[in-house]
Amino acid sequence: xxxxxxxxxxxxxxxxxxxxxxxxxxxxxxxxxxxxxxxxxxxxxxxxxxxxxxxxxxxxxxxxxxxxxxxxxxxxxxxxxxxxxxxxxxxxxxxxxxxxxxxxxxxxxxxxxxxxxxxxxxxxxxxxxxxxxxxxxxxxxxxxxxxxxxxxxxxxxxxxxxxxxxxxxxxxxxxxxxxxxxxxxxxxxxxxxxxxxxxxxxxxxxxxxxxxxxxxxxxxxxxxxxxxxxxxxxxxxxxxxxxxxxxxxxxxxxxxxxxxxxxxxxxxxxxxxxxxxxxxxxxxxxxxxxxxxxxxxxxxxxxxxxxxxxxxxxxxxxxxxxxxxxxxxxxxxxxxxxxxxxxxxxxxxxxxxxxxxxxxxxxxxxxxxxxxxxxxxxxxxxxxxxxxxxxxxxxxxxxxxxxxxxxxxxxxxxxxxxxxxxxxxxxxxxxxxxxxxxxxxxxxxxxxxxxx
Amino acid sequence: xxxxxxxxxxxxxxxxxxxxxxxxxxxxxxxxxxxxxxxxxxxxxxxxxxxxxxxxxxxxxxxxxxxxxxxxxxxxxxxxxxxxxxxxxxxxxxxxxxxxxxxxxxxxxxxxxxxxxxxxxxxxxxxxxxxxxxxxxxxxxxxxxxxxxxxxxxxxxxxxxxxxxxxxxxxxxxxxxxxxxxxxxxxxxxxxxxxxxxxxxxxxxxxxxxxxxxxxxxxxxxxxxxxxxxxxxxxxxxxxxxxxxxxxxxxxxxxxxxxxxxxxxx
Ligand SMILES: Nc1ncnc2c1ncn2[C@@H]1O[C@H](COP(=O)(O)OP(=O)(O)O)[C@@H](O)[C@H]1O
Ligand SMILES: [Mg+2]
Numbered sequence: 001x002x003x004x005x006x007x008x009x010x011x012x013x014x015x016x017x018x019x020x021x022x023x024x025x026x027x028x029x030x031x032x033x034x035x036x037x038x039x040x041x042x043x044x045x046x047x048x049x050x051x052x053x054x055x056x057x058x059x060x061x062x063x064x065x066x067x068x069x070x071x072x073x074x075x076x077x078x079x080x081x082x083x084x085x086x087x088x089x090x091x092x093x094x095x096x097x098x099x100x101x102x103x104x105x106x107x108x109x110x111x112x113x114x115x116x117x118x119x120x121x122x123x124x125x126x127x128x129x130x131x132x133x134x135x136x137x138x139x140x141x142x143x144x145x146x147x148x149x150x151x152x153x154x155x156x157x158x159x160x161x162x163x164x165x166x167x168x169x170x171x172x173x174x175x176x177x178x179x180x181x182x183x184x185x186x187x188x189x190x191x192x193x194x195x196x197x198x199x200x201x202x203x204x205x206x207x208x209x210x211x212x213x214x215x216x217x218x219x220x221x222x223x224x225x226x227x228x229x230x231x232x233x234x235x236x237x238x239x240x241x242x243x244x245x246x247x248x249x250x251x252x253x254x255x256x257x258x259x260x261x262x263x264x265x266x267x268x269x270x271x272x273x274x275x276x277x278x279x280x281x282x283x284x285x286x287x288x289x290x291x292x293x294x295x296x297x298x299x300x301x302x303x304x305x306x307x308x309x310x311x312x313x314x315x316x317x318x319x320x321x322x323x324x325x326x327x328x329x330x331x332x333x334x335x336x337x338x339x340x341x342x343x344x345x346x347x348x349x350x351x352x353x354x355x356x357x358x359x360x361x362x363x364x365x366x367x368x369x370x371x372x373x374x375x376x377x378x379x380x381x382x383x384x385x386x387x388x389x390x391x392x393x394x395x396x397x398x399x400x401x402x403x404x405x406x407x408x409x410x411x412x413x414x415x416x417x418x419x420x421x422x423x424x425x426x427x428x429x430x431x432x433x434x435x436x437x438x439x440x441x442x443x444x445x446x447x448x449x450x451x452x
Numbered sequence: 453x454x455x456x457x458x459x460x461x462x463x464x465x466x467x468x469x470x471x472x473x474x475x476x477x478x479x480x481x482x483x484x485x486x487x488x489x490x491x492x493x494x495x496x497x498x499x500x501x502x503x504x505x506x507x508x509x510x511x512x513x514x515x516x517x518x519x520x521x522x523x524x525x526x527x528x529x530x531x532x533x534x535x536x537x538x539x540x541x542x543x544x545x546x547x548x549x550x551x552x553x554x555x556x557x558x559x560x561x562x563x564x565x566x567x568x569x570x571x572x573x574x575x576x577x578x579x580x581x582x583x584x585x586x587x588x589x590x591x592x593x594x595x596x597x598x599x600x601x602x603x604x605x606x607x608x609x610x611x612x613x614x615x616x617x618x619x620x621x622x623x624x625x626x627x628x629x630x631x632x633x634x635x636x637x638x639x640x641x642x643x644x645x646x647x648x649x650x651x652x653x654x655x656x657x658x659x660x661x662x663x664x665x666x667x668x669x670x671x672x673x674x675x676x677x678x679x680x681x682x683x684x685x686x687x688x689x690x691x692x693x694x695x696x697x698x699x700x701x702x703x704x705x706x707x708x709x710x711x712x713x714x715x716x717x718x
Contacts, residue, residue: 032539099513195479258522330561334624338574339551349563 006031039177059427068424069221070166071158072132072195074109078144080152089148099137102144103129106136106159119194131188131195133160135222161201163220163418165192169203172390172417209425212388214407220418223411225426227386231301231401232370234390238305238397239312239369244308244362247316254317255324256346273313282311283375291379292450299380299400307379308369315368319361323354333426356448367434381404405431454712470635472496476530478511478520483618487531493635493682498657498666500676500697503686504712509669512686512718513637516667517553531606534635554628555668556638562612567604570612570623571595574631581662590630597663599656600627618649623657629660629668636660637667638677642675642688652677673713686708 016181019022025033082105083097108124114121114333121128133139136159160166160388164184166172166410178184195201240243258264286307290296296303335345376382386402402410404426405417411423478486486508493499493516501509511520518539520526531538539549551574560571571591574580574609576703581587591608593632595601604615612623619698621641628636639659642650657679660666677697678684684694685706693700693709 126542328561330557330559331563332522333519333555333557333629334561334563335573336519336547336550337517337555337557338627339547339549339554340577341547341571344577348577353564 008272017033020281026155029098049342049409057432059424062098063423063424063426065170065172066209066422066428067206068170068203068213069107070161070169070203072161072201073156073158074113074200075154076105076109076140076157077104077154078151082263083151086147089151094145094151097141099141102137102140106132106140109157114191114195114376115202117194117198119191120186120193122372123155124332125190127185129191130183130190131161133162133166133219133221160221161192163416165189165201166221167418168192169196169201170421172421173415177390199395209422209431214402215388216385216387217414217416220329220414220416220422223419223422225404225407225422225429227389228402228407229429230389230396231304231381232403233404234301234401235305235308235403236366236370236395239366240304240362242250242306242309243312243316245366247313247362248358249319251314251317251320251324252346252351255321256350257342269298271314271317275318278374279311279372280374282307282379282380285310287374287378287413297398297400298310299402300398300400301381302397303379304381304403305397307374307375311375312365313373314360314367315365316358320354320358323361324350325355326357327353341355360441360445363437363444367437367441370437371405371430371434373409376403376406382409385410404433458520458596461654463671467494467496469493470535471604471667472533472536473515473534474531475510476512476515476528476675477533478499478508478515478529479527480511480523481525486515489691489692491684491694493665495634496661496663497682498661498668499668499682499684501667501669501684501686502673502676502712507686508514508689509513510639512665513639514599514638516553516635517547517550519550519555523544528556543603544693547711551631553635553637554631556621556634556636556641558626558640559644561619562615562623564611564613566609567595567612567615567623568608571627574627579618579630580630582630594624594626594630597629598622599652599659602627616649618645618652621645621649623652625653625660629663631662633664635665635667638666640669640671643671650675673701687712 084090084094084099086093088315107129111125139159140157142156147161153194160167162184164173165176165188168189173184174421175186175189177185178189192201206220208224208226210224210229212222213224213227214224215222241295254264254267286303290303290306291298297305331349332345335349336342340348373382380401381401383401384402384406386407390396390399390401408423408426408430411419412419412425469492471578473489473491473493476486476489476518477484489512501513503509510630514520515528515532516539521529521646524691528540530601531540534549534553539553563573565573568591571594572581572587575590576589579591591604592601595604600619603619604610604623612620615623625636625638625641640652641657645653654675657666657668668676668679680697681698683697684693685700685704685708687708693704693706695705700709701713704713
């Protein structure tokens with residue numbers, strides 16, 4: 001080795017046959033460049049992952065609270081002389097008693113509970129009642145209307161508590177932070193503490209957040225995403241029923257039958273362009289065509305579905321055409337070669353092979369549509385308070401409703417921080433839907449992927 | 453050139469003419485791929501098309517069952533008669549024609565379905581079988597004619613794409629014969645196969661001659677010599693020479709044919 005490397009400065013040109021064990025300068029530079037590039041790549045992925053982790057932890061910490069709610073369990077005496085004076089359990093008569101009629105029942109139930117537990121307080125009964133949600137009377141009234149036989153008995157009932165109390169239970173509201181808050185006082189929180197310690201005030205999973213309807217500004221604790229979820233569901237029905245057949249038919253025609261000429265070229269370019277059109281443009285188109293011109297009802301999932309169909313079509317067409325293109329021409333030749341018509345070759349052979357790809361594209365298109373908010377803004381689905389579930393299938397399509405992303409946006413706009421928590425909770429539900437759909441798409445693609 | 457052709461000796465037991473092509477020209481856009489080809493293809497004979505690649509063998513073969521119709525820019529003029537009827541006549545439905553003139557492609561292309569369904573597909577869409585038993589019979593007969601029955605009879609439900617290359621090609625031949633064609637067109641059917649599979653397919657082709665008129669495109673002159681009775685030599689879109697295979701290989705008339713056969717052009 002020593003006598004070989006006598007002249008280390010000699011260039012490789014002078015000694016073309018260097019040892020394989022020595023890297024020359026060129027190779028070193030090339031390796032260094034490759035190493036740097038790998039580093040950039042890893043850094044980019046690292047940043048991406050970090051963002052994802054931050055996002056997910058943020059969503060989970062901010063949103064899980066919405067799935068839990070604080071309840072106060074009280075024994076309510078459903079006095080017959082208040083709720084059903086005639087005593088004949090006639091549902092129409094029972095319905096005549098408004099929520100105000102239930103207030104004294106709840107107040108006395110709370111008072112007797114406080115007495116029973118020996119809680120010392122200077123609060124007047126009316127002040128103490130504010131611990132409960134403003135929805136409490138309505139909750140009890142709905143229960144009685146549903147179960148008129150319970151009138152006259154004393155039932156144990158789980159009431160929602162006021163959102164501030166709920167926030168206090170979750171640590172969002174503290175004794176310091178309510179200094180300027182008119183809707184709750186320290187004295188009330190003292191009672192809350194004692195009720196909690198005795199176990200009648202507790203946090204529990206709240207299915208009404210997932211299945212319930214939206215509530216007014218005053219009652220964040222009663223708001224749920226269920227009705228707008230139905231709105232989204234009905235929209236997805238419309239999108240699926242229209243975008244899939246239209247998109248697949250258009251793609252088959254363009255890919256398999258249309259002659260190659262200027263017109264089809266123009267159509268092709270325009271479909272790609274449509275995929276890049278901002279979704280709000282589809283919204284204003286929907287407003288102009290479906291609502292102003294065709295006079296379809298405002299805020300209806302049908303209209304939302306039509307608008308989202310327009311938006312989803314390019315996605316479905318592009319992915320369908322890609323999967324049709326991926327079917328090797330030899331399969332078409334084979335079918336034509338045994339005397340199948342063009343249509344038979346497409347429907348018997350090409351389409352079944354392209355189906356997984358088409359399905360994948362459709363699911364991804366639907367997922368996009370599910371998360372879309374902007375076009376719904378213009379047709380009145382954003383801002384609509386989805387406080388009643390639609391009665392029946394037809395009403396589901398035609399009566400005004402909201403949609404999940406619109407509901408989330410609506411909640412995030414409202415002042416009460418309790419709504420903010422619900423917005424994050426809604427995002428979790430929406431993300432669960434989207435991730436599920438995308439996972440199905442990926443599984444389909446993996447499972448049916450064919451190597452030729 | 454045509455005069456040269458007429459001088460080629462014909463066999464004594466001259467057979468009926470199955471396909472006659474007169475003044476066929478094919479253009480792909482501006483490319484003139486086939487230039488004024490006249491040829492007569494006999495029944496119950498194997499006719500080989502040979503020539504350097506790009507000379508138009510496949511193009512001409514695809515004219516015979518109108519597979520070129522599927523290529524937008526392809527234009528065919530002249531007439532091609534199948535049993536005296538012009539297949540490019542307006543009244544002819546190419547789909548019906550292709551059931552009569554079956555085709556086997558260069559790369560084995562079974563449908564990604566079961567072996568049974570591969571063969572049964574043609575008879576099904578043409579309504580050749582009244583019931584399952586008849587269909588079973590057609591499938592068995594076709595697979596026997598494709599010389600693959602013994603290898604697959606126990607696994608008719610297995611996917612056709614799972615067979616070896618040679619088996620796939622014989623399956624494709626079985627699929628083509630299942631529609632009861634009169635002519636079988638084969639475009640380099642052995643080019644994707646190993647020598648053993650090639651030998652099996654060649655043997656099969658010789659056997660098919662009993663029933664069908666077979667036209668085979670091949671880039672292998674040895675193969676043409678082994679399986680065909682008639683050979684057509686194409687060069688740059690022209691049909692240079694057509695005649696008895698033995699004649700073409702031992703005593704070609706045209707200097708171009710001789711150069712090709714002796715390996716000087718190719
Ligand atoms: N689909 C097509 N479009 C345009 N030109 C084609 C097409 N197919 C074949 N050709 C042209 O026609 C000529 C003959 O091709 P082909 O028939 O495939 O030759 P061979 O089978 O003898 O190798 C070639 O010049 C080729 O470039
Ligand atoms: Mg070819």
